[in-house]
């Protein structure tokens with residue numbers, strides 16, 4: 001499957017690295033032209049790509065795909081175009097006193113790294129391959145992309161389009177399954193960006209380590225929603241339902257579980273149910289609601305619900321149109337709320353990545369905080385409420401990749417904020433100025449003045465009084 005045998009991968013890498021080395025230094029206009037071509041590809045063929053994604057999923061909202069994958073990536077390209085001159089500026093730094101006075105100069109140049117590999121998942125196949133590409137190109141790099149094997153039609157179309165809009169020595173797409181992905185992650189890139197599960201991320205990092213390739217890992221995890229007592233429950237329910245139902249919950253940042261005050265549990269569950277009813281009067285034939293991507297993923301979610309039921313959870317299926325899902329092979333699954341969950345349930349151990357929402361309760365805020373801190377550091381954390389002190393308590397006593405207050409997911413839509421995880425939810429980030437830095441090498445450049453500084457300070461053998469005076473001057477407590 002695919003076109004990525006090892007020698008072919010090595011050939012493309014060599015072609016790109018040679019072209020990169022020969023072309024240096026490339027003017028910013030060349031980088032900008034590459035980004036503009038990426039935007040043109042999406043404007044010209046965004047709708048074709050959205051249709052390919054729908055075919056890959058079985059059903060996926062055309063409008064939602066246009067927003068999450070196409071226009072968001074175009075917007076990010078434009079954001080890079082607007083800010084890259086500023087990001088790329090050489091920064092003056094201060095040489096140690098009094099070296100600056102004597103004419104020494106220190107600066108940091110943000111230089112391209114070379115060829116950057118991008119390994120992407122199936123849930124947002126375009127956003128998670130071409131958004132990093134925009135910033136990889138902004139930083140002056142070349143790129144090889146290996147998209148997911150689960151969205152085959154989209155990956156093939158992406159490959160054909162990239163061939164039309166780029167030379168192979170600028171950007172190339174390699175298709176194939178896990179064996180190609182494995183060979184890809186073992187290539188001696190100058191940097192590797194991986195988006196996918198925590199388990200695969202660990203394998204990718206291990207493969208990259210063999211060549212000491214630096215990695216950006218965009219992983220997953222169980223992103224909690226903390227509802228404070230001061231929250232507007234109706235609004236919160238609607239927003240949580242929206243975030244959990246989008247792409248049928250197959251979002252790295254989807255709210256994974258809710259943790260709510262014990263006496264407000266009924267109200268919180270009712271608010272989420274109401275939110276679903278408002279947005280999705282029906283699910284089975286509703287093009288606004290996505291399918292689960294494959295039978296295997298669907299079966300995993302079904303067994304997660306059965307596991308919870310078997311261990312004593314109350315299972316609430318939110319089925320606004322009262323439809324019969326049992327006879328359908330569309331892989332559509334209604335939002336399934338789980339109450340009375342315990343930590344031994346699969347739904348409380350693994351990232352859910354589908355339309356299942358466990359609910360936990362707390363009596364004091366610190367119980368919610370302790371619960372979150374007792375688990376892997378999540379990718380996102382959501383707090384609903386208008387109690388500033390409580391919000392700060394939740395934020396300052398927990399750790400997560402990012403936070404949205406009074407909604408879910410939204411911090412990822414702010415292009416100027418870094419997006420990334422922490423610990424098991426990832427390392428490094430892109431978006432924002434941080435992404436440009438991530439894909440650049442911060443090269444330190446120091447220029448020595450004419451005056452012989454080492455001699456002046458006595459720091460050249462033979463050492464004598466002058467050296468001892470210099471040392472004595474530094475040996476002071478502050």
Ligand code: NAD
Nearest residue numbers: 120121122147148178181182185196197200218219220252
């Ligand atoms: P995955 O880890 O199964 O696959 C991702 C990519 O890794 C695919 O291209 C696949 O071909 C490749 N791969 C598979 N086995 C490999 C191996 N042994 N070595 C190297 N590469 C290998 O993830 P997925 O199921 O496609 O996506 C779902 C996961 O991705 C979820 O955990 C989700 O949270 C996470 N995710 C994270 C983000 C983020 O930005 N942080 C975004 C989307 C998805």
